[in-house]
Amino acid sequence: MRRTSFESMNCPLARAADALGDSWNVLILREALYGRTRFDEFLAELGIASNTLTRRLAELVEAGLLEKRLYSEKPPRHEYLLTAKGRDFRPVLLTLLAWGNKHAMPKQQPVRLIDSTNGETVELALIDARSGRPIGPEHKVLRQGARPARAEYFDFDGEAGAAEARG
Structure with a gap:
């Protein structure tokens, strides 16, 4: 197939x-x-x-x-x-792991990411590499290229579905 x-x-x-x-x-x-x-x-x-x-x-x-x-x-x-x-797939895999711990296996012991330098559990977070600020629900707009014809809005916080805005 x-x-x-x-x-x-x-x-x-x-x-x-x-x-x-x-x-x-x-x-x-x-x-x-x-x-x-x-x-x-x-x-x-x-x-x-x-x-x-x-x-x-x-x-x-x-x-x-x-x-x-x-x-x-x-x-x-x-x-x-x-x-x-x-x-380069490693961060994607770690994000899937965090999602799986929370949603696919919520009643089981989570698989933990451990910092090998100090043995502490690492809490995965999505951050902006340039500023170091967390990326959260307020970051909704995705644009492709230097002059995109439209922007797509991700519904991170439960609002109505994706909408388009002409630019």
Whole structure:
């Protein structure tokens, strides 16, 4: 079954979803960020069918998130290493983790992010890298390009759905 491609959409969220593919790809990237590189490691950790893993690894290589590298010639064996693009997925994965702790598994013990320098739990927050200020519900307008024809408004705080404003 062929999935719909969003590659031609002029939206970074649609293209990111297209590059990620499906849930297995997110979990494979999670394992790669944990340091797993070999087919058998992914297979053991995920409990995924080998034919599905083969396809998903190929998708992630094609999307430029993983690099396939030969580490043994006899028999031929490959490892899958995160590219810079794949490593840039880390903050997305951490945000999904925080969301999952809160909404997907609210009654279970949360998975915590620990600061390896002091052992303290880190509370994830979205901040503006330039100012250091938190990004919250008051930051609603998304504009693309230098002179966008329109702005999209995210409904972060429960107001009515997205609206357009001509600029």
